[in-house]
Amino acid sequence: MSSGLHLSDQELRLVNSNKKPDSKLGFSILLKFLQLRGYFPQDHHDVPLEVVSNIADQLDINGKLFKKYDIGSRSCRNHKAQIKKFLGFRDITKPDYTALNKWLCKELSFEHGINDFVSEANNRLLKLKIVASNQDQIIRTAKSSLNSCEDAFFNKIHRKIPKRSKSAIDEILSANSELSLTEIKSDPGKVGIESLIKESKKLAVLREIDLPDSLFTQSISKKHLIKLKRRLSSESLHEITRHPPNIKYSLFAAFTHVRIQEITDGLVDLLIQIIHKIGARAENKVTKELVRDFKKVRNKDSIFCRVAEAAVSNPKGKVEQVIFPVANENVLKDIVKELKATGPFYRYKVQNVMRASYVHHYRKMVPVILDCLDFCSNNSRHKPVIDGIELIKIYQDSTKQMYSDSDDVPINGVVKNEWMSFVLQGNRINRANYELALLDSLRSRLRCKEIWVPGSFKYCNPDEDLPQDFHKKRVAYFDKLKLDLDPKVFVKDLENQMRSSLTKLNQQMPNNDSVKIHNKKGGWISVSPLVAQEEPPNILNLKRDVMANWPMTNLLDILKETELRVGFTEKFETVGVRERMGKETLQRRLLLSLFGLGTNMGLKRVCTTTSMENFQDLSYIKKKFINRDNLRNAISSVANAIFDIRMADIWGEGSTACASDSKKFGSWDQNLMTEWHIRYGGRGVMIYWHVEKKSTCIYSQLKACSSSEVASMIEGILKHNTAMEIDKNYVDSHGQSEVAFAFCHLLGFKLMPRLKAINRQKLYLPGTGESGNYKNLKEVLTRPIRWDLIVNQYDEMIKHIAALKLGFADAETILKRFTRNNLKHPTYLAFCELGKAIKTIFLCEYLGSMELRREINEGLNVVENWNSANGFLFFGKNSEIASNCIADQEISILALHLLQISMVYVNTIMIQQVLATPQWNDIMTKEDYRALTPLIYTHINPYGSFHLDMGKRIALAA
Structure with a gap:
């Protein structure tokens, strides 16, 4: 304006x-x-x-x-x-x-x-x-x-729905339905056969509706189909049946269309996790058995040598007379146990435990999976796995333990080398063992989408994730991504950058006291730790002034003040088409609901503090207004408001740097999202935050503990939807990889990790025969980059980047196919080569500049500070997400995000107001401004007001 x-x-x-x-x-x-x-x-x-x-x-x-x-x-x-x-x-x-x-x-x-x-x-x-x-x-x-x-x-939709489909919908909505609507709406339970069977029943019921495949083709976007599904999910059975026929059947058709995809995704997730569970449990069991009596023996080679010499010198003697004098009997027993705990024997024992578990319990999932899911592949290399699945279908009702000699059983490309001796028993193939080996191969290929499932969203045809008109509009796509059309020009530029960076680092090394390169272990980099900076002199006094001016400010009042200034509740649109509630009533109930969810107290606890609203009122608000999209829009509006009110003389010019990291939250575990965390222990989920340098969190994601942090990092950069433009992102070691470096470079921003294993890093060469040009780096130099791979796969790489940048698919969907499960994929190899080149350039800058290392460290400290405030705000229920519904888990975290960013917004205003007073003129130093953060909460009361009236008594009997 x-x-x-x-x-x-x-x-x-x-x-x-x-x-x-x-x-x-x-x-x-x-x-x-x-x-x-x-x-x-x-x-x-x-x-x-x-x-x-x-x-x-x-x-x-x-x-x-x-x-x-x-x-x-x-x-x-x-x-x-x-x-x-x-x-x-x-x-x-x-x-x-x-x-x-x-x-x-x-x-x-x-x-x-x-x-x-x-x-x-x-x-x-x-x-x-x-x-x-x-x-x-x-x-x-x-x-x-x-x-x-x-x-x-x-x-229009109602006219396309056949009568048989309407009858099936009426059957589901009736009291005699095999599964209630509530059950159909629910998420999968804990990983196990029971959950898999339950999900298969849901899928069967919805498939019986038999909607035409073309019902929603090109008539509505997937995003709006999800909105329609969300609308029906928020309604009770009574509300649904009250709709006119055109609305009722059309809404339920949209719900069915989306829900079939979600349940199919859930079934594939269950299959992948069950296969992993069979192997993990077997390994744990065998490890416990072997470790219980395990004792590592030193100098085994010397003992074996003495035993061999004794046996050769007296081949006809008795063991107790020849062997035991040179090698103690107990020592030999320990060696036997140690060898059994490692190597082929260990793998064979694990496979036997897996077989016993599979045959006695998990094998009954195979008919369920084969009835529910079809498996396809666009690569002939994976056809043996598909053929193996078809063979299992033929034999699923058979009681035979072995396949017949006449059966064409696919082995190559199905049975991995470590499974071969277990599957082949003489000249015969054991059915149960073969099924286990095939399921293991199927799992790895599903995870990288080399095998896909029709009717799924997450595991759909990978070609559908990419722009179908890429070759026709190649120039337009390259123009949008601001990349060179000619791969040779692109590669030449990178070669020059690598040479320049390596030359600069090579010249710096003799005078670089904080970085040393040793020749141990084939090349070893050591970096001196950063010296801790002194506490700025005036920050503590500033916090005291904020506390004095606004002592014990209620957190709910902070949320209210942010709303009155920003108006973020306008972003909360109803999932329906109309709402008769007054604007002020809706605003008040939204604030109370968001406060209850963001503090994890829950809606019932919030209702006890006010007589104006009850639990049913707030529950209705949550059901109709509070969802992921509305919360993200509200968060973006508050983030943009922070950027607008910031004074440049206090906070500096607008930041273009962001830091991202994850934090574990405890959560209920009867769902597919919650996992046991291998590093932190305990069940829970991960929240991945993107926080800019002055403590404004622009994006948050709910993730499983084992999910890719690289995908989360890229997702947040692309989808934060705020006014901030990001040109570099700080991460720790878990948020980077060679593929990540390649993706970030092509997407137009720098990946800047704090590398934990810096000692093991290697620098790649831009060309052959150039190692002599960098004599000060020779111990950590390795092979040249294979530029021909990048040139040959350049268009394929850019096609995947376009899919990400333009929203054809999310980061996790694209990055699934570029993992070590798919090592032979040519595009994956090209991304790896590009990543090695970009990482080499980064490492040269990282090792040559202490300022850069400090910048990355300071950025990640901001995320750590953000994480520390999570527990202060999300205090209810011991900070555990008390829900098995994944949508509710995500809403809780997004509400926390909104609450915390509102605190940053109000604190920004408070700090600017304090610094505007005369006594603060010319006091603040450069170091004070560097350490200044609006993420402070010593002046905030998150719990509520406490009034002590000694004259008032509890109504108890004398």
């Missing part, structure tokens, strides 16, 4: 005809508001403060006078009439509303929200120079148009 706020000479002459300063200012604001938005403001709060300030400066009038201007007065109405005449606007009429309604229905679709309809309506009226008396009329017209679009869509 600021670009059109300049008052022309003609406009200034009109404005100056109004004598009083407040009238001049009010008249000017009304004029510009109508000129730019097409309607008049109904209240002072409708006008942004920066607009008031801009126009006031042009008129040389104090902006505070705008509050004295009465928008509802007679003089204001006269001003509006003058402005309309001056700009050529006319008042809206009934035919205008009718025409506007038709135009909105023609131009917009059901997928657009009410805000889009209102915005387009205002733009249309502005273009026609028609002004409505108030925005309520426009909103009513927009809602009417949206309802018309919805009815048209539902009628």
Whole structure:
């Protein structure tokens, strides 16, 4: 709006005809508001403060006078009439509303929200120079148009749904249904056969509806289908059955379409985790048995040598007379136990335990899986696994232990080398052992999407994740990604960068006291730890002043103040199409609900502090308004508000650097998300945060403990949806890999990790025969980069980058195929080579610059500080996420994110207000500003108010 706020000479002459300063200012604001938005403001709060300030400066009038201007007065109405005449606007009429309604229905679709309809309506009226008396009329017209679009869509879908499908839907909604609607809506339970069977029943029930494959093809986006599914999921059975037939059947069809994909994903996840569970449990059991009596024997080679010499010198003697004198009997027993605990014997014992577990319990999952899921592959190399699955189908009702000699049993490409001796028993193939080996191969190929499942979303055809028109629009895609069209030019530039970086580091090394390169273990890098910086002198006093000015500020009041300034509750749209609740009531209930969820106290606890709302009220708000998309939009609005209010002289210019890291939260474990954490111990989930340098968290994700941090890092950079532009991202060792370096470079930002195993890092060469050019680095130099791999696979690499950047698929879906399970994939090899080159350039900078190492360390410290505040705010239920519903788990974490970023927003204002006082003039030093953070909470009371009244007693019997 600021670009059109300049008052022309003609406009200034009109404005100056109004004598009083407040009238001049009010008249000017009304004029510009109508000129730019097409309607008049109904209240002072409708006008942004920066607009008031801009126009006031042009008129040389104090902006505070705008509050004295009465928008509802007679003089204001006269001003509006003058402005309309001056700009050529006319008042809206009934035919205008009718025409506007038709135009909105023609131009917009059901997928657009009410805000889009209102915005387009205002733009249309502005273009026609028609002004409505108030925005309520426009909103009513927009809602009417949206309802018309919805009815048209539902009628269209309803006509396509066959009668048999409607009958099946009615059966599910009836009291006699095999599975209740609540069960169909629920997430999978804990990993196990029971959960798998339950999910297969859900899938079978929904597939019996038998919707046409083309029902939603090109008529609605997947994103809006999910919204429709969310809408039906929020409704009770009574609410669903009350809908008119066109709405009921269309909504349930959308629900079914999405739910089949989700259940299929869940089944594949269960299959992958069950196969892993069989192996992990067997390994644990065998390890415990062997370790119990295990004792490592030293100098085994010397003992074996003495035994061999004794045996050769007296081959016909007795063991107790020849062997035991040179090797103690107990020592030999320990050697036998040690050898059994390692090597082939250990693997064979694990496989036997796996077989026993599989045959007696887990084998009954195979018919369930084969009935529910189909497996496909686009690569002929994986066809043997598909053929093996078909063979299992043929034999699934057989009691034979071995396959027949006449059967063509696929072995190559199915049975790994370590399984071969276990599967082949003489010239025969054991069925159960073969099934175990095949399931192990199937798991690894499903994880990297070399084998995919029709009807799934996460495990769908990998070709569908990529832009199908890439080769036709190659130039356009390269232009969007700002990358060189010619791979040779791209490679040549990287070669030059590598040579430059290696040369610079080679020259620095003799004078680099903090980095040493040793020749032990084939090359060893040692980096001196950073010296801790001194505590800045004034930060503690600043915190004391904040505490003195705002002592024990209630956390709920902080959330409320953020809402009153930012208005983030406007982002919470209902999952339905209409809501009759008053704006103030909705705002109050949303704040209470978000506070209860963000502190993990729950909605019931929040209700005990207020008599105005009850649990049912807040539960309704959570069900209809609080979901992942609305929370993310609210978080983005608060983050952008922080960037807007920051004073550059205090916080510095806008940051383009971000740090990301994860934190473990405890959670209930009867679901597929919660896992046992191998590093931290205990069951839980991981929350991956993206925090910029001044403690504003721009993105958060709920992840399983074993999920890829690299995928999470890229996902947050691409989807944070704030005004911040990121050109570098700090991570720890778990957030980086060679493939990650390649992806980040092609996506246009720098990956900057703090490497834990810096001693084992190697530097790659840009070309053959160049190691002599870098004599100070020779111990850590390795082979040259294979540039030909990058050149040959350049287009394929960019196709995957385009899929990420333009939203065809998420980062985890794309990166699944580039893991060690897929080592022979040519595109994976090319990404690895590119990553090695980029990582070498980074390592040269990292080793040569202590300032860079400190910058990365400071960035990651900001994330650690953010993590430390999580426990302060998320204090309820021992900080454990008390839900098995994955959607509820995500909502809890996003509500915490919103609560914490609101605290940062209010603290930013408080700190700026304190530093504006005279006593702080010229006190702050450069080091103080460096350490300044708005993530402080010593002045905040997260629990509520406590009043002690000694005269009031609890009503107890004497």
